Amino acid sequence: MLEIFSHVQGSMTEPVKRASEIEEPTNAFVFQPLSTALVPWLARMGVTPNMVSVAGMAFGVAAAFFYAHYAVRPAWTYIGFALMLVWHVLDGADGQLARLTNTQSAFGKIIDGICDYVVFIAVYLAITYAASHHHGVWVWPLMLAAGVCHAVQAGAYETQRQMFDFWGLGKASAEVQNPNAKSGQGFIAMLAHTYDNMQFRFSGLTPTYFCSLYDFTVRKSETVPHMREAYRTTFVSSVHYWSIMCANYRTYGIFIACLVGKPMLYFVWEVCVLSVVHGILAVLQRRWNQQFQTSHLK
Numbered sequence: 001m002l003e004i005f006s007h008v009q010g011s012m013t014e015p016v017k018r019a020s021e022i023e024e025p026t027n028a029f030v031f032q033p034l035s036t037a038l039v040p041w042l043a044r045m046g047v048t049p050n051m052v053s054v055a056g057m058a059f060g061v062a063a064a065f066f067y068a069h070y071a072v073r074p075a076w077t078y079i080g081f082a083l084m085l086v087w088h089v090l091d092g093a094d095g096q097l098a099r100l101t102n103t104q105s106a107f108g109k110i111i112d113g114i115c116d117y118v119v120f121i122a123v124y125l126a127i128t129y130a131a132s133h134h135h136g137v138w139v140w141p142l143m144l145a146a147g148v149c150h151a152v153q154a155g156a157y158e159t160q161r162q163m164f165d166f167w168g169l170g171k172a173s174a175e176v177q178n179p180n181a182k183s184g185q186g187f188i189a190m191l192a193h194t195y196d197n198m199q200f201r202f203s204g205l206t207p208t209y210f211c212s213l214y215d216f217t218v219r220k221s222e223t224v225p226h227m228r229e230a231y232r233t234t235f236v237s238s239v240h241y242w243s244i245m246c247a248n249y250r251t252y253g254i255f256i257a258c259l260v261g262k263p264m265l266y267f268v269w270e271v272c273v274l275s276v277v278h279g280i281l282a283v284l285q286r287r288w289n290q291q292f293q294t295s296h297l298k
Contacts, residue, residue: 035092049098056090060119068126070258081255127263146267159203168232204285
């Protein structure tokens with residue numbers, strides 16, 4: 001029988017499931033349990049994590065087709081929403097499958113990120129194309145602005161999760177690359193490094209703080225477990241604050257906006273509201289990091 005709770009990576013045991021303490025409610029109680037139930041079957045069938053990522057992307061792109069008809073066939077909005085929910089389940093399963101089968105890689109991380117972006121790009125294009133017939137071409141610049149905001153906000157949120165997984169939980173697969181370090185050899189390594197730096201830049205982190213974490217693990221390696229526990233206690237709340245920018249809430253927002261026949265309101269929300277929230281959280285995150293550095297990294 002497949003063990004779905006942990007696998008041994010080197011000398012450390014790393015959980016397959018994502019940390020429940022930082023999951024937003026619908027992930028913790030709906031999507032992740034469904035993903036966890038699906039993963040053993042995928043492993044038995046020899047399905048790879050990248051195949052799961054691409055399959056999830058296909059469901060998301062199919063959702064875009066149905067959302068494109070929100071105005072003329074309102075009932076299709078429900079189909080689009082249902083397909084997006086399937087994508088969320090598969091999006092949670094690919095990472096669990098990679099950890100279970102010990103097949104994590106920089107390439108897999110890039111594929112997962114690209115598939116996520118393709119889903120939202122397809123949905124954004126679909127609903128904007130449909131809305132342009134009713135509201136005019138001005139909706140296209142709004143969609144573009146929302147897309148840029150989405151990429152920045154989502155990258156910042158994912159960085160906070162990754163920092164928590166690596167520094168708080170000690171997951172080797174979640175290691176955050178030093179923004180001052182040079183990328184590895186090859187196109188994939190360079191692309192992964194660029195992707196990490198893009199996320200890092202907008203997440204309220206600084207290279208100085210980041211390097212102080214690594215420096216502490218070298219200077220006081222014997223107290224690293226205590227530092228990790230302090231990190232978890234300190235930052236579990238902040239990760240929850242950042243979760244307002246997670247993909248789940250964007251999916252719900254798109255569905256509600258299309259259901260009432262005003263998808264452009266969702267883009268306005270992303271540009272005008274979430275951007276302000278993002279700015280506030282970035283400032284607060286920098287302050288919280290400085291406090292943690294002063295209190296625990298001396």
